[in-house]
Amino acid sequence: MTTHPVTQAAMSSFASASDPRLAQVMTLLVKHLHAFVTESKLTKEEWMKGLEFLTQSAAITDSERNEFSLLSDILGISSIVDVVSQPVGGTSSSVLGPFHSHDSRLQPNGIDLTGDQAGDRTWLHGCVLDQQGQAIENAEIDFWQNADNGLYPAQDSAQDPHNLRCKIKCEADGSFNLLTIRPHPYTVPTDGPVGALLAASQRSIWRPAHYHLIVSAPGYIGLVTELFPQNSEYIDNDTVFGVREGLIVPFVKSSNTEIAQRYGLDHPFYEVRFDFKLVKQA
Ligand SMILES: [Fe+2]
Known part of the structure; x- marks a missing residue:
């Protein structure tokens, strides 16, 4: 599939970051997020719902509790980061x-x-x-x-x-x-937006x-x-x-x-x- 000019431009916008690792990570993040939006044909309403989810997560996050950490956990991101960064042996x-x-x-x-x-x-x-x-x-x-x-x-x-x-x-x-x-x-804690997502799922x-x-x-x-x-x-x-x-x-x-x-x-x-x-x- 041809890369849309918007995706190409957004990826390229990070290419000259002074830290090469930042450039690599952000370029790949944009590439895969755009692929997700494209493949799922995400609607504007769904995207707004996603932003609202993140806003609610921020609202209940403090030094004692981190809803984003929990979100990372239940998406399997924490675990897959753990797996790819593990030393061999x-x-x-x-x-x-x-x-x-x-x-x-x-x-x-x-x-x-x-x-x-x-x-x-x-x-x-x-x-x-x-x-x-x-x-x-x-x-x-x-x-x-x-x-x-x-x-x-x-x-x-x-x-x-x-x-x-x-x-x-x-x-x-x-x-x-x-x-x-x-x-x-x-x-896991269920009184926040992540709990609601687990219930809905x-x-x-x-x-x-x-x-x-x-x-x-x-x-x-x-x-x-x-x-x-x-x-x-x-x-x-x-x-x-x-x-x-x-x-x-x-x-x-x-x-x-x-x-x-x-x-x-x-x-x-x-x-x-x-x-x-x-x-x-x-
Ligand atoms: Fe535990």
Whole structure:
């Protein structure tokens, strides 16, 4: 199909940007947006509706909540950006999600995060390794998840802001472990324009249960990822498309007496083992 002169002119208008990457990205963005309008034969009314959608998204976006980030998630853009920017050879990355906090406390390796809260006790452990399977020294884990009621502290004033999240410095052999609870599926926020779009599209609003982790070490590319319990509800229908096959893990029922004694557990608990592989920085 011949490129319309308007499309050609709009693409060319970015060609002389001083930053060559800006020129490339904007030219391609215009090319594909114009193709979308052309192929769908978008009407003026539909375009105005789209602009109104973006205006409503802006109106409810602030420092605590970003409707555009959610829109990016439910369109699969966050996930596909994650996929194309992932270094080859390491553990799969996944989406960061909206509930990461930069002020998590550094806790000793082996920390018990559970206290007296409800939830199935789960011992999470593993190693941080390089691509050859050798332990990485000075690795750090940043961990967060939702509580037994499905909510993160930012959504639930009854929770301590630091509930079920921490940073851990791994041992010299790359190992780490902590006691937490089994995570739960939860819904994305539905009280804004994105929620209305999901409803109009008859789409699921659910994410499968998951742990969030950021794994880092000096000299290695940081890894933002998630771990999903095998058989979690919605594992095949994550509304933000964050599930990767290699990140689905078995939650094994364990009666390991040493671990049970260490944490005072008087009943079987779940055990999850996962080794993270990091890729060296160029
Ligand atoms: Fe999450």
